Amino acid sequence: MRAVDIIANKRDGKALSQAEINFFIKGYTSGEIADYQAAAWAMAVLLQGMTPEETTYLTLAMAESGDTLDLSGVVDIAVDKHSSGGVGDKTSIAVVPMVRACGLPVGKMSGRGLGFSGGTLDKLESVPGFRTDLSKDEFLEQLGTLGMVLTGQSLDLAPADGKLYALRDVTATVQSIPLIASSIMSKKIAAGAQAIVLDVKTGNGAFMQTLDEARELAKLMVSIGELSGRDVAAILSDMNQPLGMAVGNALEMKEAIFTLQGEGPDDFHEHCLEIASQMLVLGKRAKTKTEARKMAEDAITSGKGLEYLKKLIAAQGGDVSYIEHPEKLPEAPIKHVIEAKESGFVSEVHARTVGETAVVLGAGRTKKGEEIDLAVGIMVHVKVGDQVEAGQPLFVIHAHDEVSMEEAKASLRDAVSIVPQKVDALPLFYGLVD
Ligand code: URA
DSSP states (O other): OOHHHHHHHHHTTOOOOHHHHHHHHHHHHHTSSOHHHHHHHHHHHHHHOOOHHHHHHHHHHHHTTSOOOOOTTTOSOOEEEEEOOOSSOOHHHHHHHHHHHTTOOEEEEOOOOBTTBOOHHHHHTTSTTOOOOOOHHHHHHHHHHHSEEEEOOOSSSSHHHHHHHHHHHTTTOOOOHHHHHHHHHHHHHHHOOSEEEEEEEESTTSSBOSHHHHHHHHHHHHHHHHHTTOEEEEEEEEOSSOSSSEESHHHHHHHHHHHHTTOSOHHHHHHHHHHHHHHHHHTTSOSSHHHHHHHHHHHHHTSHHHHHHHHHHHHTTOOTHHHHOGGGSOOOSEEEEEEOSSOEEEEEEOHHHHHHHHHHHTSSOSSTTOOOOSSOEEEEOOOTTOEEOTTOEEEEEEESSHHHHHHHHHHHTTSEEEESSOOOOOOSEEEEEO
16 A cells, blocks of 8 residues: 555545555554655545545544553543634633532543644643643543543554644644544544543634534534444534633633633633533533533632642643742733724624734744744634724734734734624524534
């Protein structure tokens, strides 16, 4: 078998066999297949698509590129969650400790920034020392002792996704249902949790622009999860405007801390409660959503969620004083307020434009392995449906230098639309696939 023939088969729209997919993923993981061939193959998959069978083979090949964890001897049940990617989505940083504070173990493998969408691992790394590359043994040990892990792909956990993810980020090959489904589900299968809540986002700031596409992705991931014997539920959530206010790594880390202190933005607070409640029900710590929601709310008001975030940071080598004093987190040297030019009602806060602007500022990568700027980003001060007065702040840009500040100002020029007539707020959720 030759990589070039497999690329050509996909380019020509043929369905790949399980043997071809296994050969390609094995070869790419070991380094025998080069980045340029994997990039061509990923583009062919993006353009030609894959059948559900191919996507399942790809998921299993990627999950089996490293170890797949068996958590049954470590905890009675562990739950996991994953978002399909959005702008301002710092949910895992708040929800993992919240759910753990409710007595449910969480073993989670996250990702880095991908295109215009931020990544949990990058946000967590704004805390000095925090490690995101735990080995299989460290994962199991920490889950057993602390009941909570939030790490990334490593040499022994989903290494194929680690490589392909970084490649897709910079080759415009993110937005593909089979590549997203296999990337997410390979991490979930490798991490071993028995119950998985997926947050599948739809809208201009998501990889799935329409609700139909989001539902298709959700159904595919739920069926792959079930084939692997996992209990999976997927929430369809809105990503037409940024989630919460903060977009950018350290800014989002701060917002997650504030949320665990009970001072997060309303939409993000509500989003966390919903995801945490689904996890608690699926993980059998609550019988009903109402009971689960009450438990999740208590995790915030009692301060236990915040305590567990500190424990998580400490367990993975991070400096806990940054959680106790979030003002110590990296801060950009230049700030600029963009004000509303007219009074009226906000009809759009274009999430993708905000996400792309964060990348322009340096919060995301344009080349593989590029250093990112943890401090930069955007604070979003309005939501769709808000009434605003001329002169009121719409955004505060946090930049490293004048050049990127000017680019960000230009990029955000049309990101908010204001109209004279009243506008309804956007829904947070569109339903559940389970
Ligand atoms: N999250 C992932 O882990 N992978 C994707 O491809 C998209 C979102």
